Amino acid sequence: MLVDTKKRILAMGGGGAALAALLGFLVWAQSDQIDSLTEKAKGLEQDIAKARARIAQTPSLEREVILQRETDEVARTILPNDEDILNFVRTLRTFEKESGVRISQIKDKSASSSKKSKNKDDFEKVAYEVNFEADAFQLLSFLNFVESHERFMRVPSFTLKAAKRDAYAGDPGEARHEVDLEVESYVYRPRSGSKRVDIDGYDRKRDLLATEISARQREMTIPAYDYEGARNRRDPWVDPRMPANLEPGDLVLSIEDQIDLVEDLVARTKEAAQLLDRWRSANNLIADIESRSVLEKSLSALEEEARRIEADKQLRFIPAERRFRVEVMDEIARIRRSLAETEDQQVPIAVLRQAVETMHSHLAASEYDLALEAFAGVEGRLASAERDPQRAPYVEQLRKYQHMAETVLEFQKLELDVRGLVDLGPKGRVALINGKTYAPGELVTPDLLLLDIASDQLTFVYKEVEMTRPVSQ
C-alpha cells in the first residue's frame, strides 16, 4: 500500500515534468517561429522601404528615359544608316567633283578595324582610306565636305606630301600635293533586345520636356566649321621662292622692288577707296561730279598699271603677288562694283575723256588688248551717254578706238605670207603676197586692200582701218 503511493507520486512527478518539457518545447518552437516571422516582417519592411525609395525615383528615371529616347532619334539622324554606307563612295565622288581634288584610290579599311568595332556595341565602324591629289585649298574644301556632312564622319588621320617644285615651276597654281586621308564613320544598329517600356502619357510628358530635349539634341549635334575658301591666301605647301634666272626678255624685279611696287599700288588703291568714300558722301551735284571724276581718273590709272604688271608678269615673288591680288585687284574690283551700282546714272564727261586718253595711250603703245580692257571698264555706261550730245563725241571716239584695236588684233590673225617686193621702176612696186603679185590699190581679200608699198613696209586698209606691217616679220 505504501509502495503504491510512492509509485503514484513518482508517476505524477514524472508526468508533470514530461508535460512541462513538452510545453517548454512548444513555447520554444513558437518563440522561434515568432522570431522568424518578426525577422521576415523586418526584412519585408526594409524591402518595402527600399522599393518605395526606388519608386520615388521613377519619375526622374522616366524623364531621363524620355530624354534619351528623343536624343536617340537625333543619333539615328546623325550617324549613317546602311543605305548611307552604300552611298559612301558616291558621296566621296561628289566631294571630289565639288572640291576639285583628283581621287586615285579608295580602300575599304573597315575589315582591318573589325576588332575594334565589336567593342562598340550598337555601333559598327566603317572606314575608308582615300588617296588623292590636290592643292591646299582643294584639300581644305574636301575635308570640309567630309567634316560638315549631315551624317557624322571624321578624319582620324591624314598625310600630305608637297608637290615637287619642278612640277609647278611655271605656275604655282598647278601644284598638286599627294594626300592620303582616312575617313571613318559609325553605323548605328541598336540591338534587338532593347525593348522599349510603355510609358503612360508619353506624349504629354515629352511635350513638358521639350526645352530640355532641344538642349540635349543641340549638345549632340556636331557644329560644322565655316570654311570660306582660299581667300587669296598662298598655298603653304608651295615653295614661294622666285627663280633668280628668268627667261631672256623677262622683266626682272628684285624681291625688294616687287614689294615696293605692290606697296605703292596698295597705297594708291587705299587712296582710290578714300576717293570712293568722298564721292559717296558728296552733298551736291558739283562735288559729286568732281569727286567721281577724280576717282575714275585715279582708278583708270591704277587699273592700267595693274594690267601692265599682270601682262608683264612682273610679280614672281608669291607673297608680293598674293598681296597684289588681295589688296589691289580685289579692292579695285570692290570699288568697281560700288561704281557699277550707279551704272544707270549718267557717266561724267571727265570719265569719258579719261577713258579716251587711256585707250589712246594703249593704242600708241601697241597694247591693243589693254586698250580693249580699258574700253570694257566704261562700255556698260556708254548706251545712255550716247544719247547725250555732250558725251556722244567721246563715245564715238571710244567706239572708234575699240574698232581699231579689234581690227588690228583680227589683222594679226590673218595668214599673210609676204615673200618680197618687186621694183618695177617708174611703174612702182608690186608685192608678192600668198604666192600672187599685188600692186597698190588691189584687194588681197574682199576686206583687205593693199594701199601702199614702201621699201620696207606695206600699208593695208582692213575694215576701214589703215595699218602698216614690215615686209619681213
Place this chain on the structure above:
Amino acid sequence: MIIINLLPEEYLRARRKPAQTLAVLGTVAAVNVALLLWLASLFFGSKSRIMGELGVLESDMASLTPQLAYHDDLEKENKQFQSREETLREITLGRVSWTEKVDQLVDVINHGGEGEKYLVWLNDLKVVQAVQSSSKSKTPQSGGTFRATGYSGSPNFGLVANFFEDLTESDFAGGFLPPAPPQGRREAKDEGLIPSEIFSFTLDLQLAPPEVRKK
C-alpha cells in the same frame, strides 16, 4: 460525529505525504500551468499580431511589385541608352575639325607679311589622332600628333621663332599642347632661287586629350 483515527502511530506516519513531495508536485503543476499560459500568450498574442503585420506588409509589397517592375524595366532601358550615349560621346568627343585646324595654320603662315616677319612654307604634314584609351589613368595622354617639316626663307633662324610665336598665340594652338621649341638646320645655298639661303625646321605638336580639349 467525531471520527478518530485509531491506526497505530507507525501506520499514520507511513500514510502521511512528505512536505518535499508535495512541494515538488506543486512546483511541477505551477510550471506546467505557467508554460501553458505562456504558450497560449505566444500563440494567440504575439504570433497572431506578427502574422497580421506580415499580412499587411505582404499586401503592401504586392501592391508595390508592379511599380517596382516598371522601375526595373525603365532602369534597364536607361542603362542601354547610357551605354549608347557613352559610346556616341566617345566617338564625337574624339573628333577634331581638321578643316578648321589646317585653315588656321594657312592663316598663320600667310600672316608672315612678305617675308619681313617670316616666310614659311611646308614640305609635308602628318596628322594622326590617337585611339581613345579606355584606361582611367590620371596622367593626361596625347590625343594625337600633328607633324610637319617646313622651311623658312631666310638665313635668320629667328624668323622661325616669330612663326612659332604667332602659331602659339593664334586660334590654331587651341586643343594642342605647347609645341617643342623651334629647332632647324641651314640648308645648302641655292643660287638659282631667291631667297637662296633657307632653314629647314620641324613643327611637332601634340594634340591634347579629348577631355582637356573640350574644357
